[in-house]
Amino acid sequence: MKILITGGGGFVGARLARQLLLKGQLTGQSIDELHIADLFPPPADLMADARVRVHTGPLLAQTELFASGFDGVFHLASAVSGECELDFDLGLRSNLDSTRLLLDGLRKAGNAPRLVFASSVAVFGPDVSNPLPDLVTDNTLPSPQTSYGTHKLMCEHLIADYTRKGFVDGRSARLMTVTVRPGKPNGAASSFFSGIIREPLAGVESICPVDLNVTHPVASPSNAVHGLITVFEASRQAMGGRLALNLPGLNVRVGDMLQALEDVAGPQVRQLVKFERDERIAGIVANWARGASSERALALGLRPDVSFTSIIEQYIQDCQQPSYPADALKGLKR
Amino acid sequence: MKILITGGGGFVGARLARQLLLKGQLTGQSIDELHIADLFPPPADLMADARVRVHTGPLLAQTELFASGFDGVFHLASAVSGECELDFDLGLRSNLDSTRLLLDGLRKAGNAPRLVFASSVAVFGPDVSNPLPDLVTDNTLPSPQTSYGTHKLMCEHLIADYTRKGFVDGRSARLMTVTVRPGKPNGAASSFFSGIIREPLAGVESICPVDLNVTHPVASPSNAVHGLITVFEASRQAMGGRLALNLPGLNVRVGDMLQALEDVAGPQVRQLVKFERDERIAGIVANWARGASSERALALGLRPDVSFTSIIEQYIQDCQQPSYPADALKGLKR
Numbered sequence: 233m234k235i236l237i238t239g240g241g242g243f244v245g246a247r248l249a250r251q252l253l254l255k256g257q258l259t260g261q262s263i264d265e266l267h268i269a270d271l272f273p274p275p276a277d278l279m280a281d282a283r284v285r286v287h288t289g290p291l292l293a294q295t296e297l298f299a300s301g302f303d304g305v306f307h308l309a310s311a312v313s314g315e316c317e318l319d320f321d322l323g324l325r326s327n328l329d330s331t332r333l334l335l336d337g338l339r340k341a342g343n344a345p346r347l348v349f350a351s352s353v354a355v356f357g358p359d360v361s362n363p364l365p366d367l368v369t370d371n372t373l374p375s376p377q378t379s380y381g382t383h384k385l386m387c388e389h390l391i392a393d394y395t396r397k398g399f400v401d402g403r404s405a406r407l408m409t410v411t412v413r414p415g416k417p418n419g420a421a422s423s424f425f426s427g428i429i430r431e432p433l434a435g436v437e438s439i440c441p442v443d444l445n446v447t448h449p450v451a452s453p454s455n456a457v458h459g460l461i462t463v464f465e466a467s468r469q470a471m472g473g474r475l476a477l478n479l480p481g482l483n484v485r486v487g488d489m490l491q492a493l494e495d496v497a498g499p500q501v502r503q504l505v506k507f508e509r510d511e512r513i514a515g516i517v518a519n520w521a522r523g524a525s526s527e528r529a530l531a532l533g534l535r536p537d538v539s540f541t542s543i544i545e546q547y548i549q550d551c552q553q554p555s556y557p558a559d560a561l562k563g564l565k566r
Numbered sequence: 567m568k569i570l571i572t573g574g575g576g577f578v579g580a581r582l583a584r585q586l587l588l589k590g591q592l593t594g595q596s597i598d599e600l601h602i603a604d605l606f607p608p609p610a611d612l613m614a615d616a617r618v619r620v621h622t623g624p625l626l627a628q629t630e631l632f633a634s635g636f637d638g639v640f641h642l643a644s645a646v647s648g649e650c651e652l653d654f655d656l657g658l659r660s661n662l663d664s665t666r667l668l669l670d671g672l673r674k675a676g677n678a679p680r681l682v683f684a685s686s687v688a689v690f691g692p693d694v695s696n697p698l699p700d701l702v703t704d705n706t707l708p709s710p711q712t713s714y715g716t717h718k719l720m721c722e723h724l725i726a727d728y729t730r731k732g733f734v735d736g737r738s739a740r741l742m743t744v745t746v747r748p749g750k751p752n753g754a755a756s757s758f759f760s761g762i763i764r765e766p767l768a769g770v771e772s773i774c775p776v777d778l779n780v781t782h783p784v785a786s787p788s789n790a791v792h793g794l795i796t797v798f799e800a801s802r803q804a805m806g807g808r809l810a811l812n813l814p815g816l817n818v819r820v821g822d823m824l825q826a827l828e829d830v831a832g833p834q835v836r837q838l839v840k841f842e843r844d845e846r847i848a849g850i851v852a853n854w855a856r857g858a859s860s861e862r863a864l865a866l867g868l869r870p871d872v873s874f875t876s877i878i879e880q881y882i883q884d885c886q887q888p889s890y891p892a893d894a895l896k897g898l899k900r
Contacts, residue, residue: 279858295589296610318732324666332658359808360806361704361705361806361808361862362704362808362858363707370695370696370709371695371696371707373705373706373707375808376726377730378729379727379731382723382724382726384723385723386720386723389710389720390716390718390720392710392716393710393713393716395710397654397713399654470693472694474693474694474695474709521701528695545583
């Protein structure tokens, strides 16, 4: 099989690539070539695998690549929420135009490859006539409140139509907020969902901009990757005639995230989290799903992470890898 | 005010243009220029009005026009359902690319003009995990089953995002099936909703391809035009934070449509309708909304047509106009 991961240089994409290389096959067929298209080259371990082919640069420059005859595609590349809000045209180019170029390339190749699109829980948002329920379900009316969520929802429908026409065999999996992410805090409003765990574990103070009672659906990186692969391998019949589904989320309260941190790492680590309300971030988060249910994903055998403790333990285990900073667990080791 | 109607040469668009010229103002401001952009020139009566400016050709060639500083826009131009199914790329160009070019032109002008987008009840469709309810409401989850419906839904969300960013003041009004349309039967699966009334009134036999018990939400041309104008004039506040709404539909059974025809025109006219089931058309119609409710439109003071009899009477009155064929009511006059 010849597989493509767009955004395969990013955190979730590289993890997906590693998992696919380890697994060695998809739907029972061996993976011979794993193509990674991203703005930046993927981590060294991926570059070193003989099956990996790297395509660096904007997706909009990959017309020929997309039409080169893939058997399967994971489409993860995307400008993120904060970028899209700052640069409206960049968002449309990176998310909508790139997806269409990809779809038209796959269509041109003519073999109707299977395609998993990484959509997002950001398709949901409140509106005056239809406030968000406590749990967003597969049947909740999407009402995105960001350009990012808008693009994801538009692409879900575009992919459904290319699939209906037989040009691709597409499905859209809505990722929950993935945590704990490695690296530095970034400009994303959701950054603190990783920061309040990652920074204290490294012995660094972290600011929580919302109060303890905020709840949100989250997933560990490995759970998210497992979800993408499971949706890829699901039969059309198992998808049940509808092409977009919520991946499982663990619905967790910020206070319970911090209790889990204390349980795993002790009170001195937890005490590195300070509360300083940021009205801008709190306002954005107030428009996000407070929880999610995932009936259709459950029917495919997917499950949320069992606890936030297990999510923290996964991060601690990840930190053993050479690609993580040497002081990533400095707080834990004191 | 400088107003633009895209698709202003078509049946609903030209009727909207006439109504605006008659009304002379929108939201209390006089209409000084009414620009009509369409593939074909509008009817002669519109060409003759000194306020009308005509722009003939594809919307994709109207970059400068769109940025020329409109105060209000009615965006009706669209490739229809049948065209989009036959030519996938034409559909994307005509519906998605043209809408984006229009939005970017309006954004470039910088005055955030009010915009009404003519969306469609075709955004709704059944799927296995979420069958269509008896009445589709403003809160029904859209699941389009045609490229046309897909494009309409994508544009609704794109317009909502341009509005959220302050680039336009947009709203999307979902038109029900407009009947009775003049002219010849066309390739649209919905063509018979006009044909089974129009042809018998002209003394011509008409084939009904579905059975008497099929129900569907319909609106008269004047009701549809009134809906578009009312949505244009509604305040942002009255729109209630959500930008897409169902226009009112009269939920009517095919059998009751024919009874109304008999009531208005007599049994000999009704007998010109023959039933010959067409499995292709019946299959398409089975995926359509069987009825609609329109809570948000009702809150704006809009109402469905009072009866199908009144819809037929409106068509008979329309036939007095010089632009209608002389023998349009030949069946009635026998």
